[in-house]
Amino acid sequence: xxxxxxxxxxxxxxxxxxxxxxxxxxxxxxxxxxxxxxxxxxxxxxxxxxxxxxxxxxxxxxxxxxxxxxxxxxxxxxxxxxxxxxxxxxxxxxxxx
Numbered sequence: 001x002x003x004x005x006x007x008x009x010x011x012x013x014x015x016x017x018x019x020x021x022x023x024x025x026x027x028x029x030x031x032x033x034x035x036x037x038x039x040x041x042x043x044x045x046x047x048x049x050x051x052x053x054x055x056x057x058x059x060x061x062x063x064x065x066x067x068x069x070x071x072x073x074x075x076x077x078x079x080x081x082x083x084x085x086x087x088x089x090x091x092x093x094x095x096x097x
Contacts, residue, residue, distance in 0.1 A: 055091050062087040 032038035062083060069080050 058087055058090055 066076070066080060066084065069076050
């Protein structure tokens with residue numbers, strides 16, 4: 001490429017030009033911004049249910065892994081102990097909220 005004939009970066013086809021949409025997304029303001037009577041939805045119950053669900057799922061997965069390692073492989077490795085401790089700590093942190 002001859003540096004004397006350089007005309008700048010190649011033009012992007014209009015189909016791939018997402019900057020106007022991105023600009024609108026970055027300049028978004030909430031519809032109730034500044035409204036003193038607006039009360040946001042309380043999603044505490046949903047978050048609590050989600051945390052309990054992930055805690056139960058974690059417990060099931062770790063118990064299945066330990067079961068498989070104990071009864072199928074006939075031994076636990078150091079990685080299994082680390083996973084068990086991490087799962088207990090995760091459950092403890094979830095209940096602590």
